[in-house]
Amino acid sequence: MQFGVFTVGDVTEDPTTGRTPTESERIRDTVRIAVKAEEVGLDVFATGEHHNPPFVPSSPTTLLGFIAARTERILLSTSTTLISTNDPVKIAEDFSVLQHLSQGRTDIMLGRGNTGPVYPWFGKDIRKAVPLTVENYGLLRRLWREDVVDWQGEMRTPLQGFTLAPRPLDGIPPFVWHGSIRSPEVAELAAYYGDGFFANHIFWPPSHTERMVGVYRQRFEHHGHGPASQAIVGLGGQVFMRRNSQDAVNEFRPYFDNAPVYGHGPSLEDFSTLTPLTVGSPAEVIDKTLGFREYVGDYQRQLFLMDHAGLPLKTVLEQLDLLGEEVVPVLRKEFAANRPDDVPAAPTHQSLLRAAREADPADRPDT
Structure with missing residues (x-):
């Protein structure tokens, strides 16, 4: 099982000091967090994609390419790549390059995001969000898998005789996760292609995540990819720890109360009861995280959000x-x-x- 962290890249005032980092500081601090994640033995670092203040990760592959040069082992991913508004040709190119730079330490999480204005910013119609997602992903898969692509759809201009450069490393496209908080259409898309499904398990109650993962597992099996238990599932999570539980609560409370997303709403205690947020000791984080398996089954990836709401580096x-x-x-x-x-x-x-070579012995180096 893989463990790691993901960032949303918010630039938020520290409510305890009144200081707001500069955008430059936040970007450089994100690199330090990724390097630290590798140093402490984590498996994955992932970044979101946002194109509006107060967020800075508008170019995830640029950031991840820089991090790749400063790390050796950790897998580099996105926690959202906007499949509905990014051009699939550019996604294919960028992640192929990142694969080569990182020597294969790359995968991708696709999603639609949660910022409505991003659609017109990139010349898209939010009313066509689902058709855009489906069509763009269908093209992206072909770009990574076919040497020459002739394609025509409804949402962009046709392609004639297009060859992706560079080709995916070793002819293996990055593994694709489809990320969602609330959209069953995303779970269906992941299941249809036999890809991974990442339930961003940070805002909603466990019963909602249980339903979403259940839909994905059922449809994965329906589409003939294997038993539901073999579906590839990832979960988000959110934690703040100190060795003493009450110290964690006292320290995190002002950050929670003023957080851009959930601040000025439910109390820290209520939110922790209703969602997977865990604020307490390492033992409490362990206990609550282990409980996720009770309602989603055995899964493959657990990512934690830890650098948001103005928390200092x-x-x-x-x-x-x-x-x-x-x-x-x-x-x-x-x-x-x-x-x-x-x-x-x-x-x-x-x-x-390895799986590709086992399926096609002609691709093995010794044959």
């Missing part, structure tokens, strides 16, 4: 130390216990390459 790095040293080692052991043999591991470039 020093605090985020301390959180990563706790996550890497005290939480993830226990989660790895406990999630592995009693895991059925038929539940697949999270796909990586190397595992996909």
Whole structure:
């Protein structure tokens, strides 16, 4: 099972000091967080994509390419690439380049985002969000898999004799996750193609995530990709830790109360009861995270949000130390216990390459 962190890249005032980092500081701090995530033994770092203030990750592959040069092992992903408003040709090119730069440490999470104005900013009609998603992804798959693409759709100009350059590393496209908080259409798209489904499990109650993952698993099996238990599932999560639980609550409360997304709404205690947010000791984070398996089944990837709402870099790095040293080692052991043999591991470039060579012996280097 893979463990990691994702960022939304918000530039938010620290409510305890009144200081707001510059955009430059926030971008550079994101790089430091990714490097620290590798240092503490995490498997994945992912960034969102936003094109409006107060967010800075408008060019995820630029950021991830820079991080690739400063890391050696960690897998680099997006926590949203906007499939509905980005051109699929450019997505295919950018992620193929990133694959080569990172030597295969790349996958991608596709989604529609949650900012309505982004559609006209990129010349798209939000009323066609679902058809755009379906058509763009169908083209993206072909661009990564076919040497020459002739294509015609309804949402963009046709392609004639188009060849992607560079081709995906080793002929293996990046593994695709489809991310969603509330859209069953996204779960269906992931299931139809046999891709991964990432339920961004940070705002809604467990019952909602259980339904979304259940739909995906059922449809994965319906489309003939294997038993529902073999579907590839990822979850988001949100934590703040100190060794003493009450210290964590006291320190995090002003950040929660003033957070751009959920501030000035439910209390910290109510939100923690109703959603997967965990504020407390490492042991409490372990217990609550292990409970996710009770309603989504055995899954493959767990990402945590830890650097939002104005939290200073020093605090985020301390959180990563706790996550890497005290939480993830226990989660790895406990999630592995009693895991059925038929539940697949999270796909990586190397595992996909091995599978391709086993399926086509002519591709093996020694044949």
